Amino acid sequence: MIGTIISGIGWHTVGAASAASFYAPISKVKQWSWETTWAIAGLFSWILLPWVVTWFLVPDFASFYGGITVKAYLAMFFFGAMWGIGNVNYGLTMRYLGMSLGIGVAIGVTLVVGTLLPVIVNGTFGHLVTTQSGQITMLGIMIALVGIAVVTYAGHQKDKVLGQTASEFNLKKGLILAVFCGIFSAGFAFGLNAAEPVKEASLQIGINPLYAMLPSYGIIMGGGALINFSYCLIRLAVKSDLSIRHDFSFPVKSLCINGLLAATGGVMWYLxxxxxAWGEASIPQSLSFVNWMLHMSIYVLCGGLVGLALAEWRGVGSRPVRILCLGMMIIVIAANVVGLGMATA
Known part of the structure; x- marks a missing residue:
C-alpha cells in the first residue's frame, strides 16, 4: 500500500506542476484579447483533449455511455458548470486582490470545500475524525492550509516590494469573490465524486484503472466549457474595445504563434x-477524499517553484524568499503527514 500511496502523491505532483506552469505560454500571447486566448486554450483543454483521449479508450461510445443514468450525466455536467463559474470568479478575484493574495484565499477555500464536503455528503466524516488514520490525515490538511497561508503571505510581501498591486484593489469585494471562487471551483471535485458510475463502467470494459476516470472528463469539463465560452463570447460581443475580428486580423505567422501558445497552455491545463486521474487511481478508494487536498496544496507548492524558476522573485530581497521556502516546506510536510495517515489506515 505504501508504494501505491507514494506513486499517487507523485502523479498528483506531476499534474499540479503542469497546472502551475500552464499560464507561462499563455502569458506570451501578443495582441490578442484575454477572452480570445482563454477560449482557444479552453477549446483544447475542455473539449478536444478530453474527447480525443476518450476516443482512444472507449471502443463503442453508444453502448458505453448508454449505460450511464441521466441523473449521473446531469450531476457531472452541473458540477462542471459550477467549476466553470469558479473559473470566472478566479479572474475577478485577481482583479480585486492581486495574484498572490487572491490565489492563496481561493485555493485555501477550494481545498477545504473540495476535500471535506464530499466526505460530509457521503456520510463518512464521522469515521474520518474518530479514527487514528483519519485524525492524522486531518492534521495533514490543517498543516497544508498553514503552508498555503505562509506562501500567500510571502507572495503578498513580494508584491509590496515590487509595487505590484491590483489596479482595482478592494479587500472586501476581493475576499467575497475569493470565497465564492473557492466554493464553486470545488465543483470539479464534486463532479469526480458524481462520476463513479463512469469509472465503474470503464473498469468493467477493461480500461486500465489509471485511465478509468478519464471518460467522465468530457462531460464534467463540458459544463465548465459552457460557462467559460459563454463568458468570453458575451464579453467579445458587448465590449467595444474587444473584437474577434481584430484578434484575427494579424499576419498568418502571428496567428499561428498565438494559437500554438494558447493551445500549449490548454494542453498543460488538461494534463x-x-x-x-492517475493519482486518484493510485490512492486507496477508502482514502479518496485526500486526492483534492493533495492536488490543490501541491499546486501552490509548484506555483512557488515555478515563480522562482522564472525569476519572478528577483530583486525582492531575501526575507520574502525565505518565507516562501518556509511555506513550501510546510506543504511538503503536510503531504508527508497525509501519506502517513493513509499508510496507517
Whole structure:
C-alpha cells in the first residue's frame, strides 16, 4: 500500500506542476484579447483533449455511455458548470486582490470545500475524525492550509516590494469573490465524486484503472466549457474595445504563434487532470477524499517553484524568499503527514 500511496502523491505532483506552469505560454500571447486566448486554450483543454483521449479508450461510445443514468450525466455536467463559474470568479478575484493574495484565499477555500464536503455528503466524516488514520490525515490538511497561508503571505510581501498591486484593489469585494471562487471551483471535485458510475463502467470494459476516470472528463469539463465560452463570447460581443475580428486580423505567422501558445497552455491545463486521474487511481478508494487536498496544496507548492524558476522573485530581497521556502516546506510536510495517515489506515 505504501508504494501505491507514494506513486499517487507523485502523479498528483506531476499534474499540479503542469497546472502551475500552464499560464507561462499563455502569458506570451501578443495582441490578442484575454477572452480570445482563454477560449482557444479552453477549446483544447475542455473539449478536444478530453474527447480525443476518450476516443482512444472507449471502443463503442453508444453502448458505453448508454449505460450511464441521466441523473449521473446531469450531476457531472452541473458540477462542471459550477467549476466553470469558479473559473470566472478566479479572474475577478485577481482583479480585486492581486495574484498572490487572491490565489492563496481561493485555493485555501477550494481545498477545504473540495476535500471535506464530499466526505460530509457521503456520510463518512464521522469515521474520518474518530479514527487514528483519519485524525492524522486531518492534521495533514490543517498543516497544508498553514503552508498555503505562509506562501500567500510571502507572495503578498513580494508584491509590496515590487509595487505590484491590483489596479482595482478592494479587500472586501476581493475576499467575497475569493470565497465564492473557492466554493464553486470545488465543483470539479464534486463532479469526480458524481462520476463513479463512469469509472465503474470503464473498469468493467477493461480500461486500465489509471485511465478509468478519464471518460467522465468530457462531460464534467463540458459544463465548465459552457460557462467559460459563454463568458468570453458575451464579453467579445458587448465590449467595444474587444473584437474577434481584430484578434484575427494579424499576419498568418502571428496567428499561428498565438494559437500554438494558447493551445500549449490548454494542453498543460488538461494534463493536470489527466495526471490527477492517475493519482486518484493510485490512492486507496477508502482514502479518496485526500486526492483534492493533495492536488490543490501541491499546486501552490509548484506555483512557488515555478515563480522562482522564472525569476519572478528577483530583486525582492531575501526575507520574502525565505518565507516562501518556509511555506513550501510546510506543504511538503503536510503531504508527508497525509501519506502517513493513509499508510496507517
Amino acid at each position: 493536470q487532470f489527466f495526471f490527477y
